[in-house]
Amino acid sequence: MSIVNSPDGNSPEDERPFEDDRTAERPSIGRALQQARIEAGLTVDDVSNATRVRIAIIHAIEQGDFAPCGGDVYARGHIRTLARAVQTDPVPLLAQYDAEHGGRPAPTPAAPLFEAERIRPERRGPNWTAAMVAAIVAVVGFVGITVVKGGDGDDDAKTQVAEGSTPTAKKSATPLSKPSKPADPKPEPSxxxxxxxxxxxxxxxxxxxxxxxxxxxxxxxxxxxxxxxxxxxxxxxxxxxxxxxxxxxxxxxxxxxxxxxxxxxxxxxxxxxxxxxxxxxxxxx
The missing domain is CATH 2.60.40 (Immunoglobulin-like)
Structure with a gap:
């Protein structure tokens, strides 16, 4: 079997594209975040204090373990947060995560939430208008009764004066009490x-x-x-x-x-x- 060389002296195997090599050499998500953190001069404690992400979760993500995140939605959120903290672009890391974990999670349908919100009974506040109208009616009625009774009293007083009767003066309810004299001191024994x-x-x-x-x-x-x-x-x-x-x-x-x-x-x-x-x-x- 003869081997045919290319004009430049390279074999056909040397002319295969380098796509697979670049894919194989691409670091994992955790490794990329770890390298970016080290290049930024940050420790895990620094990242945890800046993002409020627990240290154990950061260590797990850098090791490629996303189970402590609690699901794909939380894992994607942690990746985005950590990438921004170490000053790297989160978009390619998220795309890599979606490719490795079955794609981006489907959004939650809004219809059930809307239906639940729609059938929730509406809370109504107190009817202040009706309360104020009732209070005004009560006040007007009280004033009217007072005026009628006051008019009757005035007529009786006029009739009494016309007949020549003298109105009696009111006596003081309680006479002023005189200050009590101090008790005489007891005489000394003799x-x-x-x-x-x-x-x-x-x-x-x-x-x-x-x-x-x-x-x-x-x-x-x-x-x-x-x-x-x-x-x-x-x-x-x-x-x-x-x-x-x-x-x-x-x-x-x-x-x-x-x-x-x-x-x-x-x-x-x-x-x-x-x-x-x-x-x-x-x-x-």
């Missing part, structure tokens, strides 16, 4: 009050007419009757079956009345006094 004091108990009254003083009072069981500051002009009365124990923080500001009788002890200002009073005649225990 020697004559001894008879009023219970004979079977001890009664001690502590007053602070000239200043204030801290006082403490306990009964015969040690139970606290009072422990605090007695303000100027205030007084406290304590009573027990057998004994009252007192502590006066500023005895000079205190006046004491035991069983109705004033104690004339010479208490000094600022002095602390510890006192005990029992039944019977006033005496310091």
């Amino acid at each position: 020697d004559s009050a001894i008879a009023a004091a219970p004979q079977d108990k001890v009664t001690v009254r502590v007053s602070a007419p000239d200043g204030r003083s801290w006082i403490s009072a306990k009964d015969h069981n040690g139970r606290m009757l009072f422990d605090g500051l007695l303000e100027q002009g205030k007084s406290k009365t304590f009573q027990d079956s057998s004994k009252i124990n007192l502590i006066l923080g500023d005895a000079g500001a205190i006046e004491l009345y035991v069983n109705g009788k004033k104690i004339d002890d010479d208490f000094q200002p600022g002095a602390v006094e510890r006192l005990t009073y029992t039944k019977g005649d006033p005496q310091v225990g």
